[in-house]
Amino acid sequence: MISRNLFSKLVRQDLKKRIWCPVLIFIAYFLSMEVRLLMETEKYLKNAREYNDDLYDIATYVSHFFFGREAWIVSVVTCVIAFLCGISGYAYLHSRVQIDTYHSLPVSKTQLFWSKYISGILQFFFPFLIHTLICAGIAANRDAFGMETVPAVMSYIVLQLVVFVLAYSTTVLAAVLTGNVIVSILGTCVLFAYSTFVSVLTDLLAHRFFQTYYTYGNQLGVWFGERISCFSPLSMLLRLFARPYSVTQESAQTFFKYDSAYMWVLIAAAAVYSLAAYVLYLKRASEAAGRPIAFRAAEPVIRTMLVIPVSFFVAVFFSVISPDSASDKWFLFGLVFSFVILSVLIGIIFRLDIRGAFLHKRQFLFNAACTALIFVVLRYDVTGYDTYVPADAQLQGCAVSVCNLMPLTQHVRVSPFGYHHLGADDYRMANMVIQDNPSVTALARKAAEEQLTYQRFDYYEGIEQVPKYIDTMERQQQYQQIAFCYRLRNGRTVNRIYYIDLADADTLRLLSDIFADQDYKLGATPLFNDSWHIAFDVVRCKSNFRTGEIRLTPEMQAELIGTYQKEYMELALDTVIHVIPVGTVDFATKNDYGYTSYSGKMMVYPQFTETIALLQEFGFDMEAKLTADDVEKIRVQKNLDYSRYQNETAYTVSEEDTVEFTGKKQIQQILDSVVSDGFVWEIGSFADYFDGQYIVEIQYKAKDSIENDYHFIKGQIPDFVKISAKTD
């Protein structure tokens, strides 16, 4: 009984001692909650129409945004408050005078620790709770508080409490580990963000040293979500608040929901950090006050854990700002420079004495050896990272994403709240499973063995005449990027990216085998994914000369997709390379602000007879031709980039090299021998049916018609064009 009384007295005393703390917290939450809510609701009411178009009302805004995903804004404030509470509560450990008083009192260390711990939480919680209730009141006053807001508010309170305890326990741990306020603040930063820093560094180093290093998904997710080393609070919070990785319909739909399962990880981490802080507090000697690090035994560990990664980070920085980022020279300079400086600096900080710089020579040598070893392993790929391809027996399945071969739009609107980024590689790596296709690993092995790299040049006047440039560019014209995701039987997933040479017959044969695989096509686009079917507003159609949109009933959409899918499944890579498409179809949603493509522009080839017929039935004739009567004039411009990018769609034109044709005969001849840049653009260097020497611009007679860019079909450039353009 006495003990409980004493405990509550201690808590009360601590609250009184740090009364400025809850006052500051109160002000911080007032600005980040009430003021923000008032501003946001006012903004909402001003732009109500825009919000309503996005299918949510003010109550939805409050529950889904304010108390939902936008809670991260208040979580940032909560973290800062946690630092404040943690540092101010345990700063007495860094003062000999205060330690003499507190540790001489007839109170056990356990009581002292937990009373301060609880006091810190209460200092945060009560002001926060009051502000949350006031916000709920404001929302209710503006008719923005519905029944669905109650659980949102409850989970918001729990979320912020968990975030606070996590950040707070980290700060307390740092305060206990150190004996000086400044070092304690630095220590808090290190503990709070260490795994984040290491994850980012790992990614940077892998990008630098491994040609085949490849990650997919949003970068935050890659850095913090995928790694088991996600132990620092910052990594955890970034993962919690990162947008869901929208590679499945299910994850995309959870855009405004928290990963409740991950909340348990946060709670567990907070418990572990708190317990660690408590155990170290008990073991911490009172005389540690004033020393930078309270535990001598921890010094070498901290030194190594800081010096090596930070040195590599500085090395990357130096190489990035250097004139030649690929060169090892500046990387090594940064590595050696930062290693020495950091070793000396940490030595001084640990001893608070300049003489500390030259102590611990053996550890200096140990760290230097580790740093050198890591550099050698990375630089010379000692582990064989770039050449690794799993054995067939290890493989459970594969995903392959070939750049430009099949379209996939980058943004998909899958929920009423907004758009979701959906990278083509991201989608395919997550959704495609190719099994028992030996061509996949054969192509991977070939690519890993060849180790092709795409060399880029800094352009300058006259570079086109440099033999090395010409050779390299010619060789690289047919290079294509290809990403692999190996799903191993042991549950691991391995990603690699390579360049392949489409000019290589073996490579092309293997790629054709992969393209012919039904699983490849089914997994390459959400259009063929049953779980991704959502309602479209329109199908945007484009033929060589015309565009149009058709509105279809869901049944008609299903029929069109089914027909198209059936014919696409029979499509061969050879057709993609050599056959000129008749058009594209693009399944899209539409609102007042424009279209949102769902599928990307899917090619329609002449072989797709049923699709073409169905489109005609629905109102768009893909085979309709343009006649010279519809055209006012045609401008043919020389592609100045042709010598550099012969088979690519990049072009620069000059007015001086432009020739106009207005004669009907010439116009008709040109119309019969051009292909829309839109078709070529979609599949890039795979298209082998166009000639990039000229850009053809057609100006229609109809006033509302747009001007379109075209290329000549390979081998079909009319002679009068060649003569007019003064080229051979």
Place this chain on the structure above:
Amino acid sequence: MITATNVKKHFGDIVAVNDVTVSIRDGEVFGLIGTNGAGKSTFLRMVGGVLKPDSGSVLADDKPVYENPPVKADIFYISDEQYFLPNATPKDMAKFYRDYYRSFDMVRCEDLLRSFQLKPEGKINTFSKGMKKQLSVILGVCAGTKYLLCDETFDGLDPVMRQAVKSIFAGELSERDFTPVIASHNLRELEDICDSVGILHQGGVLMQKDLEEMKLNIHNIQCVFQNAQDEQAALGLLEIIRAERRGTLNIITVRGTEREIMNKIHSFAPIFAEILPLTLEEIFISETEVVGYDIKKLIF
């Protein structure tokens, strides 16, 4: 009783307290003397339960002090630089300690504050160093603990205040079970307060003595004998610690009771013999010289 047995404490490579064995009897005022860095504060911090000894034991009433709240409830430690809560008043501090020490006497505290002319509602951060020390002693006394550990608390107090504190201690000693332990680097500061004194030097206890016993057993005498033979014979009978000769006048510091010494001298019918007053300082100089130390260099 506080008993420290073979207590050692290192701070890194520095030996702060080295194999100290001290007994502090209940009801006596114990003075702990030593130069700066002698280990007084470290020793008191261990007795106060702030520091854990590396080896040896520190017991209060036969129970270990460190991490033992019931035992620490009988000890109040006043550090050399006492901590006061930010922006606190003496009354706030009294309330603070009242929460920890169940026998804290608020009424007495207010009385003493008044006696020492310290404003109970005044901000401590506006107090002088001496006033803060007075406040610390008042808080310590009012805590009602059996042991009061004062680290350099008396250094810097003016004589009037020291006398006042001394009288408070005297009152406490007569009224209850009270044992103050006072550390100081200045022997003169403790001369009129302590019953027993321990000298710390370089982390170890040089000596521990009861002051009264020391005063009764050591005397300073000046005497003149009738001739050299008498003089030699008389001095030969005495346990002389120090001897000085100015012409025929002998000034000697002798161990033994006054009666015993004077009897021996008078048996040779000296021309003149009398006992001179001996300061605590002189006693210590004499005592430590015997064990081979120049205490002037150690303490004064």
